[in-house]
Amino acid sequence: MMKYRRIPEETIRRMPRYLRAFSTLGGHGRGFLSSRQLADYLHLNPPQIRKDLSYFGDFGTRGVGYPVSQTAEQIRKILKLDVSQKAVLIGAGRLGTAIASYPGFAIFGFNIAAIFDNAPAKIGKKIAGLTIQDTARLAAIRSGDVHLAILAIPGEAAQTCADTLVQAGVRGILNLSPCWLRVPKRVKIVSIDLAMEMGTLPYYIK
Amino acid sequence: MMKYRRIPEETIRRMPRYLRAFSTLGGHGRGFLSSRQLADYLHLNPPQIRKDLSYFGDFGTRGVGYPVSQTAEQIRKILKLDVSQKAVLIGAGRLGTAIASYPGFAIFGFNIAAIFDNAPAKIGKKIAGLTIQDTARLAAIRSGDVHLAILAIPGEAAQTCADTLVQAGVRGILNLSPCWLRVPKRVKIVSIDLAMEMGTLPYYIK
């Protein structure tokens, strides 16, 4: 294996893509995928992929490629996706409902374990097989092994909610509200604002 | 103004953030914001912001900062968000419905002009004040000045749909399906897969 060097942030960001590529291209098969095949699928360069994977070990076979199921399993281990990761979903509005029923979380091993909302009209109702609970009881998740949360609530409430989540032991948050969350350094935030992502598109239109 | 240098991709990606910061921090006011204030809010470094903005012109006043409304207007011009941008939304499922009613698009000047779906049960119904149209009639948007689309449909249908959109004159696509779209070079794609973005979180949990 490559002698230790700091692993680039960008490499980490690409790892889930590799996992998806192995899952999608590899079928359920026993086969191999070369860095070129992966690169064609993911629109990256072959050396990029080889370097990225080599940070974590020598997964490939020279002259052949990467063994599909073994490499996928290695990536899951690296990303800690080899064990099912429980997440709580905050917000049972339209976006929350969409997320609750999105099947895409499964291939990464994510499992939405509970849904919270603060609207009395919603509490007690079911979406995607889960009963919506009162946000006021969020602290209760402390007992379970839940370290991830998905925030699908309006911006105003997001910070307060994030504070509660951190109190409750959450260590990673997927934030879908358009605001920056202040959290302790040990907590990792990934923020996505769909409108803002879209904001660059017109620039590129000639 | 800085003599011409290629504008970094990353700078473009940050421009919508600046626009949001000016909109949020600036109020409706006539005031100024310094690179430090912006940096504190956006969690960036002041020189980063000054350099980014300086690629496009000398917007600031030395000793004072950036005039809120003027600079915001300049950024809108740069990103071509100064004119309302029409977009079509493809997919009236749960995610599509959430997007149709998401107010966040407004501050960037995006305007969802039409919604399409291919499920007969949905066609003709209304969401967010718009009647859901048959995807088969997508080509009709050619006549209007619609250059943007939001794809909120399952992966299998995404490529076919993208082809139709390109045919219909669309030049920018916000793709929410977990697959890479093959489009002509002139068409810009921004892809977001919520599950994949979340895929890095467990890695950071110690």
Place this chain on the structure above:
DNA sequence: CACTGTGAATTCCTTCACAGCG
């Protein structure tokens, strides 16, 4: 022989330090 793994070269982006100006 084909493809991986990797030091070295390159390119790209960020940060610094300070000149310039209101």
Place this chain on the structure above:
DNA sequence: CGCTGTGAAGGAATTCACAGTG
């Protein structure tokens, strides 16, 4: 004096070129 604008320095990530190997 305070804050912008920017060349230069520094750092990070990508790409290259090829040695190494099943």
